[in-house]
Amino acid sequence: MDLLFSQLFNGVANGVIYASVALALVLIFRSTGLLNFAQGEMALFSTFVTWRLTESGLPVVVAILASAAMSFVVGAVIERVLIRPVEEARSPLNVVIVTLGMFLALNALAQLVFGTDPQQMPSAFPDGRVDLGVTAVAQDTIGLAAVLVAECLLLYVLLQKTGVGLKLRAVASNPDSSRLVGINTGAMLMLGWALSAGLGAIAGSLVASQRTGFDASLMQSVLVFAFAAAALGGFDSPLGAVIGGLVVGIADALTVQYVGFLDGIEVIVPLGLILVVLLVRPTGLFGRNVVERV
Amino acid sequence: MTTLNEPTVANEAAFPPTPAGTSAGPGVPWSKAILGVVLAAAALVIPFFFDVTTVGLFSQALYLAVAAMGLNLLTGYNGQVSIGHGAFFGIGAFTTGILMVDHGWYFEPTLPVAALVAALVGAFIGFPALRVRGLYLALITLGLAVLFPRVAAKFVTGQGGVALLRPDRAEFDPVAPFDGLDPDQWQYFVCLVVTLGLLLLARNLIRSRMGRAMIATRDQEVAASTVGVDLARVKVGTFALSAAYAGVAGSLSVMVDKVADATNPLTYFELSIKFLVAVVIGGSATILGPLVGALVLTFLERRTDSLIEGKEILSPAVLGIALIAIVYLLPEGVVGGLSRLWHRFTTKRTPPAGPPPPVTPLRQTSTS
Numbered sequence: 141m142d143l144l145f146s147q148l149f150n151g152v153a154n155g156v157i158y159a160s161v162a163l164a165l166v167l168i169f170r171s172t173g174l175l176n177f178a179q180g181e182m183a184l185f186s187t188f189v190t191w192r193l194t195e196s197g198l199p200v201v202v203a204i205l206a207s208a209a210m211s212f213v214v215g216a217v218i219e220r221v222l223i224r225p226v227e228e229a230r231s232p233l234n235v236v237i238v239t240l241g242m243f244l245a246l247n248a249l250a251q252l253v254f255g256t257d258p259q260q261m262p263s264a265f266p267d268g269r270v271d272l273g274v275t276a277v278a279q280d281t282i283g284l285a286a287v288l289v290a291e292c293l294l295l296y297v298l299l300q301k302t303g304v305g306l307k308l309r310a311v312a313s314n315p316d317s318s319r320l321v322g323i324n325t326g327a328m329l330m331l332g333w334a335l336s337a338g339l340g341a342i343a344g345s346l347v348a349s350q351r352t353g354f355d356a357s358l359m360q361s362v363l364v365f366a367f368a369a370a371a372l373g374g375f376d377s378p379l380g381a382v383i384g385g386l387v388v389g390i391a392d393a394l395t396v397q398y399v400g401f402l403d404g405i406e407v408i409v410p411l412g413l414i415l416v417v418l419l420v421r422p423t424g425l426f427g428r429n430v431v432e433r434v
Numbered sequence: 435m436t437t438l439n440e441p442t443v444a445n446e447a448a449f450p451p452t453p454a455g456t457s458a459g460p461g462v463p464w465s466k467a468i469l470g471v472v473l474a475a476a477a478l479v480i481p482f483f484f485d486v487t488t489v490g491l492f493s494q495a496l497y498l499a500v501a502a503m504g505l506n507l508l509t510g511y512n513g514q515v516s517i518g519h520g521a522f523f524g525i526g527a528f529t530t531g532i533l534m535v536d537h538g539w540y541f542e543p544t545l546p547v548a549a550l551v552a553a554l555v556g557a558f559i560g561f562p563a564l565r566v567r568g569l570y571l572a573l574i575t576l577g578l579a580v581l582f583p584r585v586a587a588k589f590v591t592g593q594g595g596v597a598l599l600r601p602d603r604a605e606f607d608p609v610a611p612f613d614g615l616d617p618d619q620w621q622y623f624v625c626l627v628v629t630l631g632l633l634l635l636a637r638n639l640i641r642s643r644m645g646r647a648m649i650a651t652r653d654q655e656v657a658a659s660t661v662g663v664d665l666a667r668v669k670v671g672t673f674a675l676s677a678a679y680a681g682v683a684g685s686l687s688v689m690v691d692k693v694a695d696a697t698n699p700l701t702y703f704e705l706s707i708k709f710l711v712a713v714v715i716g717g718s719a720t721i722l723g724p725l726v727g728a729l730v731l732t733f734l735e736r737r738t739d740s741l742i743e744g745k746e747i748l749s750p751a752v753l754g755i756a757l758i759a760i761v762y763l764l765p766e767g768v769v770g771g772l773s774r775l776w777h778r779f780t781t782k783r784t785p786p787a788g789p790p791p792p793v794t795p796l797r798q799t800s801t802s
């Protein structure tokens with residue numbers, strides 16, 4: 141029983157990581173209707189920036205916030221300079237190629253600027269574990285979960301309860317009509333990318349601090365699971381991303397522990413799960429259906 | 435509006451308007467025929483002109499082109515995005531590897547088997563595609579690319595106990611009537627013949643009833659089904675065929691690279707991206723696009739590798755930036771952009787405003 145609980149919490153700990161990256165993916169999808177394959181590498185770059193700031197003596201929390209602010213600006217610039225000119229051609233594949241190009245370029249640039257040696261990111265949360273009766277949980281995990289919940293709430297409020305959020309959603313669902321009713325679509329797209337880059341910076345920095353060391357490959361394993369989480373929850377739902385992340389994390393952890401013959405290919409379980417969910421609900425668990433007019 | 439199965443820009447490129455008056459035969463303009471002969475001659479001379487390394491690069495570009503052609507059928511013409519075709523490539527490679535290493539087959543007969551196995555797996559993956567579309571489908575295929583190397587690592591034990599199969603080099607030597615050729619030349623020609631055969635197949639398919647059904651499904655699925663297109667058959671069929679192309683490519687790669695290797699979990703994901711990139715920089719939904727894209731990509735990669743000696747880390751950065759630049763400069767891909775230029779120079783200019791010579795319309799009405 142203890143083993144089950146400790147595996148469950150392992151799963152939750154990983155799931156929280158996947159969810160935090162998935163949240164950034166969902167945000168970009170919500171506000172621009174695009175999948176950003178470079179999300180992980182953008183976060184990686186921000187993570188290195190955070191690390192460099194802590195090395196220069198800043199407290200971790202300040203460094204993370206500063207890095208998130210910088211990423212916010214850079215995200216907006218990326219949208220304006222790299223994405224928009226291509227997007228105007230109305231070919232989604234071309235935008236995918238640009239994000240893939242960014243994926244390659246950012247990863248290489250991060251290695252060039254910050255070196256290839258593994259680095260240690262100081263943790264933003266106190267050391268030690270909290271005893272929950274059945275098992276002990278690292279405070280890191282609890283802290284990351286708390287940040288995630290806060291991010292989720294803020295996003296919900298921003299998207300559903302504010303005028304800006306309404307505009308963001310309008311632009312994502314129909315840019316032409318939004319422009320006609322007077323929304324500055326360009327500004328909204330920039331804002332979407334900026335917010336997503338900022339969230340990615342926070343996620344990356346916190347994820348790195350949980351690892352014993354991080355290098356340029358930090359995000360590569362996380363990104364696939366984050367995509368899986370976002371697909372499971374439905375790309376347009378922040379809550380879905382979080383739940384998707386947890387489900388993927390827990391399913392992965394339990395398979396490792398209990399399903400011996402899948403040893404080495406545990407990843408088949410979250411993927412199979414997604415396949416089943418998508419077959420039953422093609423828009424994900426929490427996604428909304430889009431009615432198509434012919 | 436935001437899904438990936440929106441009609442692509444390169445729509446018209448599938449059926450380029452034949453400029454009237456330059457025809458050499460039914461539908462073949464002179465200029466195109468000459469270009470074709472020159473290219474064919476160049477393709478035949480390549481293995482005798484360049485050194486072994488460069489010929490090897492051409493062979494790699496050819497098998498990359500085969501996989502990209504398959505992906506182009508699926509993504510360019512049928513609108514189903516896959517970022518997991520590396521998995522089918524791997525299935526082809528390992529089918530060939532296992533048959534040769536464990537069962538003592540010759541290389542050539544493994545090609546159709548690899549195609550068949552990949553097609554079966556492709557059809558299996560194609561079924562969810564009936565319900566799952568656009569980005570979600572892309573993600574399922576992404577999962578496939580991530581899964582494949584792990585499955586291979588679990589069930590294939592090659593040299594040193596890892597998922598790495600190395601057939602005997604001599605197995606790929608030229609066969610009887612061609613033994614005058616060097617191995618690299620022979621392998622280049624095998625790749626060339628397979629590539630051209632599959633290129634023709636794709637071209638004819640696109641111009642057939644099935645091809646039109648594929649394009650209609652891409653452009654407007656609901657409308658296509660109301661005019662009698664069997665969506666399930668078209669989508670699953672395209673998926674299987676596309677996977678078979680990738681399987682053949684993987685099989686050829688064993689001959690060219692002498693290895694089927696799944697030790698690096700990211701290899702097949704990166705390959706999937708390469709295929710997609712080749713399709714887009716060549717020009718999606720064009721017949722020649724994937725071939726051109728594969729050539730550009732292979733040599734671009736080579737160039738960026740050698741460009742910056744001592745700073746190998748930077749080579750993917752240069753590649754990434756080059757990709758972005760190509761998408762900027764040629765949003766319809768190399769072939770799309772070139773065919774636009776081509777038409778600008780070969781189409782007769784529309785006569786400037788003014789009364790047209792009166793003779794022509796009279797003659798036309800009298801002869802028809």
